[in-house]
Amino acid sequence: MINLILMGICLGGIYAVMGLGFSLIFAGIRGALNIAHGALAILACYFCLLFAERGFDPLLAMLPVIPIMFILGYAIQGGLVNRLVYGDPNVFVLLLVGVSVVIENLIIVIWSANPKTLTTFAPYAIQGIKIGGVTLPLNYIINFSISVAVIILYYLFLKRTYWGISIRATSESYVYAQLLGVNPKKTYAYTYGLGAIAAGVAGILMGLTFTFVPSTSLDWLTIAFGVVVLGGLGSLRGVIAGGLIMGLTVVLSAYYLGVQYQLFLCYVVILIVLALRPEGIFGYRV
Amino acid sequence: MVFLIAVLALLIAIPQVFPPVWTSLLFFAFVYTTLAQAWNLQAGFTGIINLGTHGFVGFAAYMMGIAITFWGLPVWVSMLFGGAVTTLLALVVSPLIFKMRGLYLGLGTLVLALAIYSWFVQWEYTYAGRGLYISANVLPVSLYYMALVIMSVSILIVWLITRSRIGLMLKAVRDNERAAEDCGVNIFRVKLFCYTISAFITAIIGGTFYLFGAYLRPTTAFAFTWVLLPIAATVIGGLGTIGGPVIGGFLTAALNQYVLARFPGLSQLVYGVLIIIIILLVPGGVMGVISKLSKVSLPLVRKSKVEQSPRL
Numbered sequence: 001m002i003n004l005i006l007m008g009i010c011l012g013g014i015y016a017v018m019g020l021g022f023s024l025i026f027a028g029i030r031g032a033l034n035i036a037h038g039a040l041a042i043l044a045c046y047f048c049l050l051f052a053e054r055g056f057d058p059l060l061a062m063l064p065v066i067p068i069m070f071i072l073g074y075a076i077q078g079g080l081v082n083r084l085v086y087g088d089p090n091v092f093v094l095l096l097v098g099v100s101v102v103i104e105n106l107i108i109v110i111w112s113a114n115p116k117t118l119t120t121f122a123p124y125a126i127q128g129i130k131i132g133g134v135t136l137p138l139n140y141i142i143n144f145s146i147s148v149a150v151i152i153l154y155y156l157f158l159k160r161t162y163w164g165i166s167i168r169a170t171s172e173s174y175v176y177a178q179l180l181g182v183n184p185k186k187t188y189a190y191t192y193g194l195g196a197i198a199a200g201v202a203g204i205l206m207g208l209t210f211t212f213v214p215s216t217s218l219d220w221l222t223i224a225f226g227v228v229v230l231g232g233l234g235s236l237r238g239v240i241a242g243g244l245i246m247g248l249t250v251v252l253s254a255y256y257l258g259v260q261y262q263l264f265l266c267y268v269v270i271l272i273v274l275a276l277r278p279e280g281i282f283g284y285r286v
Numbered sequence: 287m288v289f290l291i292a293v294l295a296l297l298i299a300i301p302q303v304f305p306p307v308w309t310s311l312l313f314f315a316f317v318y319t320t321l322a323q324a325w326n327l328q329a330g331f332t333g334i335i336n337l338g339t340h341g342f343v344g345f346a347a348y349m350m351g352i353a354i355t356f357w358g359l360p361v362w363v364s365m366l367f368g369g370a371v372t373t374l375l376a377l378v379v380s381p382l383i384f385k386m387r388g389l390y391l392g393l394g395t396l397v398l399a400l401a402i403y404s405w406f407v408q409w410e411y412t413y414a415g416r417g418l419y420i421s422a423n424v425l426p427v428s429l430y431y432m433a434l435v436i437m438s439v440s441i442l443i444v445w446l447i448t449r450s451r452i453g454l455m456l457k458a459v460r461d462n463e464r465a466a467e468d469c470g471v472n473i474f475r476v477k478l479f480c481y482t483i484s485a486f487i488t489a490i491i492g493g494t495f496y497l498f499g500a501y502l503r504p505t506t507a508f509a510f511t512w513v514l515l516p517i518a519a520t521v522i523g524g525l526g527t528i529g530g531p532v533i534g535g536f537l538t539a540a541l542n543q544y545v546l547a548r549f550p551g552l553s554q555l556v557y558g559v560l561i562i563i564i565i566l567l568v569p570g571g572v573m574g575v576i577s578k579l580s581k582v583s584l585p586l587v588r589k590s591k592v593e594q595s596p597r598l
Binding site: 033035080083084090091093094095097098099100101102104105106108109215218222225226229260261263264267268270271272274275276 | 329333335337379381382383385390392393394396397398400401404405407408510514517521551552554555557558559560561562565566569
């Protein structure tokens with residue numbers, strides 16, 4: 001039982017990072033529900049695969065993939081979504097649906113839809129490690145440590161650096177941020193880039209733990225959405241809480257109800273929370 | 287008016303005169319158009335971006351399949367059964383879904399569809415992933431006429447709705463929810479109305495489609511293509527218009543048949559790219575272009591948005 005709870009917490013860490021990027025993009029770019037989040041995460045996985053196949057360790061491969069994701073995210077926001085800033089937020093969603101579909105299908109074309117996983121390149125990750133009488137797979141521990149590190153980094157970035165503060169300013173008010181000398185469109189692009197990085201890191205961590213196919217991007221999108229819904233948009237504490245809750249739900253339901261019901265239960269929980277308390281635990285009303 | 291009757295007559299005559307290839311092509315066109323109309327009713331006229339169309343298509347198809355194969359009900363009854371159950375589902379789920387303000391809605395509908403999918407993937411009653419054969423033998427020609435009727439009726443329904451008082455309320459909700467509420471529009475009822483009617487239309491046409499193929503598997507019945515196609519068709523044709531989904535539906539069917547049959551697997555990619563390009567460059571779709579060219583103001587477009595500054 002303790003085993004399960006610990007695993008749930010570790011999984012919750014990755015989920016939190018997944019939700020972090022999503023929340024950042026939504027809060028940072030007023031009203032942009034990043035439907036393409038799952039697609040970005042999966043893309044990072046496949047990039048990582050590229051490096052891993054050439055002999056790099058997948059964790060190390062994260063290093064080059066991060067700037068790639070940032071540039072990609074920046075380009076998507078700057079090139080495409082920024083054009084719609086003055087318009088109707090519903091159209092954002094449609095546009096991002098298009099982007100997500102394009103990314104997913106490019107992956108299918110380039111890499112094929114066969115299931116893959118990064119664990120084949122990191123065999124050390126599946127071994128169990130004993131901590132005080134409990135055995136955990138090493139990759140869960142790695143995931144958790146990296147997740148925690150990422151969350152702390154993002155927190156510091158948003159609080160202490162110029163770009164972090166300008167992101168927060170622009171998210172509060174597009175116009176007033178301009179008054180303070182911030183270029184809001186550029187900031188949006190940075191925000192999306194950062195969100196893409198978070199998605200990428202979360203994606204790679206998931207890839208290290210599970211198998212994936214291009215359509216898994218939808219599952220990950222749902223996880224990101226679920227985390228944010230549970231914990232509340234725009235709140236770091238919320239993301240952490242949401243991630244932990246989802247992680248525990250997934251692990252416990254898999255154990256007690258069987259793996260087939262796992263995802264179904266997730267979705268039901270999300271729907272119920274959305275109906276009863278749409279702003280989540282720590283969030284504020286949209 | 288005369289034009290419409292002529293077109294209708296032509297469509298009725300086609301299977302009698304032309305080779306079967308045309309029949310199936312037009313069948314797909316009818317299906318896509320109907321789905322696009324239903325989606326457009328939600329998105330273009332009410333502002334509900336429904337990303338979960340595939341949930342209803344699959345659900346209705348499965349319900350119909352169960353009725354035909356396991357309970358032995360006749361085809362008509364089964365299709366109506368599928369439609370009724372799906373509408374019931376929409377009714378039940380509406381209070382949950384419409385609590386979500388604005389943008390959450392789209393993802394909520396997606397999650398709903400994924401939930402339904404994940405249920406059918408493991409439901410042994412319908413053989414889970416192995417698929418269900420629908421033991422009905424309906425002639426393609428009958429299906430053609432069925433689809434034609436359904437498409438025409440749905441276009442008629444949407445047209446009537448837009449001219450009615452409810453239609454005015456729908457558009458008000460689309461344009462500015464809070465203002466509509468202040469004017470006394472019961473937003474929940476309006477959205478409920480729209481959502482359930484769309485659900486019924488989607489269900490019926492989904493059922494018709496699967497009478498054609500007669501084989502149901504979760505991966506195809508709930509394929510994302512069932513969302514992507516109506517979206518692409520509506521966006522290409524013109525969001526928020528009545529002619530838009532029709533044009534879009536026919537274009538999409540033609541695109542599928544002639545271009546994409548040669549490059550299977552690229553279809554979703556092409557639709558994705560098309561959606562992006564059209565949204566950015568030609569947001570009014572084909573109808574938008576037509577109306578600009580002919581200077582005629584068609585029952586067109588979304589908000590006449592003169593919003594120069596972004597939402598603060």
